[in-house]
Amino acid sequence: MPVDPSPAAARRADAERNRDRILATARTAFADPDADVSMAEISRRAGVGMATLYRNFPGRQELLEALYTDQVDAVCQAAETTGGETPGAALMAWLYRFSAFSASKRHIAAELLKQRDRSIPLLASSRTRVITAGRPLLAAAQQAGEVRADLTLEQILDLIVAIATIHGDTGYTVPILHAALDGLRRPADAEPGP
Numbered sequence: 030m031p032v033d034p035s036p037a038a039a040r041r042a043d044a045e046r047n048r049d050r051i052l053a054t055a056r057t058a059f060a061d062p063d064a065d066v067s068m069a070e071i072s073r074r075a076g077v078g079m080a081t082l083y084r085n086f087p088g089r090q091e092l093l094e095a096l097y098t099d100q101v102d103a104v105c106q107a108a109e110t111t112g113g114e115t116p117g118a119a120l121m122a123w124l125y126r127f128s129a130f131s132a133s134k135r136h137i138a139a140e141l142l143k144q145r146d147r148s149i150p151l152l153a154s155s156r157t158r159v160i161t162a163g164r165p166l167l168a169a170a171q172q173a174g175e176v177r178a179d180l181t182l183e184q185i186l187d188l189i190v191a192i193a194t195i196h197g198d199t200g201y202t203v204p205i206l207h208a209a210l211d212g213l214r215r216p217a218d219a220e221p222g223p
Contacts, residue, residue, distance in 0.1 A: 044085075047075075047077050047081050047085065048085045050075045050076065050077065051071065051072075051075045051077060051081075051082060051085055051086065051092070052095060052096060052099060053075075054071055054074045054075040055071050055075075055092055055096055056096055056099075056100075056133075057074075058070070058071060058074065059093075059096065059137055060133060068082060068083075068088075068089055068092070071092070093137055094149075094151055096137050097134060097137050097151060097152075097155065098151065098155070100130055100133065100134055100137070101130075101134075101155040101158055101159060103130070104126060104127055104130045104159055104162070105158055105159060105161075105162040107123055107126045108123050108162035108163050108165070108166055109162070111123045111126070111166065115170075115173065115175055116166070116169035116170040116172070116173045116175060117170040117173065117175030117176055117214075119166055119169070119170070120163075120166040120167055120169070120170040120175075120176060121210060121213075123163060123166050124163075124185065124189065124210060125206075125210075127159070127163070127186065127189055128189050128192070128193065128206055131186075131189055131190050131193040132193045132202075159186070160182055160183060160186065163182050163186070164182050167181075167182045167185070174215055175214070175215060176213050176214065176215055177213055177214065177215045177216065178215070180213070185213065188209055189206070189209070192205055192206050192209060
C-alpha cells in the first residue's frame with residue numbers, strides 16, 4: 030500500500046501521535062489514586078499545548094472516557110489474541126489481564142463518576158463488551174473440563190473486581206488473586222464439561 034506523502038497525511042499522523050501521547054500521559058497520571066491531575070498538568074507532561082489537548086479532548090470527561098474505552102478495547106482484544114497451551118491456560122492468562130485492568134480502571138471510573146452526578150452508560154456497556162469477549166474463553170475451558178462448570182463469567186469477573194478493591198500493595202493482593210483463580214480449577218471428582 031503506497032504511503033501518502035501529502036502535508037495533510039503528515040498532519041494526520043502528527044495529530045494521532047499527539048493523541049496517543051496525551052492518552053499515555055493521562056494513563057500514567059491517573060494511575061495514582063491520590064493524584065489530583067489537572068488538564069494543564071496533562072498538557073505539560075505530554076509536551077503539547079493546551080489547544081492541542083482540547084482539540085483532542087474538549088474536557089476532562091472526554092479524556093477520562095477515552096482512557097477507559099482504550100483500556101476496555103485492550104482487554105477485549107486480549108481475549109481474542111490470548112494463547113495458551115490449553116483452553117484453561119488461555120482463560121487464566123486473560124483473567125490475569127482483566128485483573129490488571131480492573132485494578133487500574135477503578136481510579137478512572139471513580140474520576141468519571143466524580144465528573145457526573147448520574148450513571149454513565151459507558152461503564153455498563155463496557156462490562157457487556159468485556160463479558161462478550163471473555164465468554165468464549167470460559168466456555169472452551171469448561172468444555173475441556175479444565176475449569177469448574179458451576180460459575181458464570183460474570184461471577185468470576187465480580188470475584189476479580191472484589192479482589193481489586195482490597196487495600197494493599199501487590200505483594201498483599203496477588204497471592205489472594207492466585208488463590209481465587211486456583212479455585213476455578215475443576216475439582217478432581219467432578220464430571221468434565223458444563
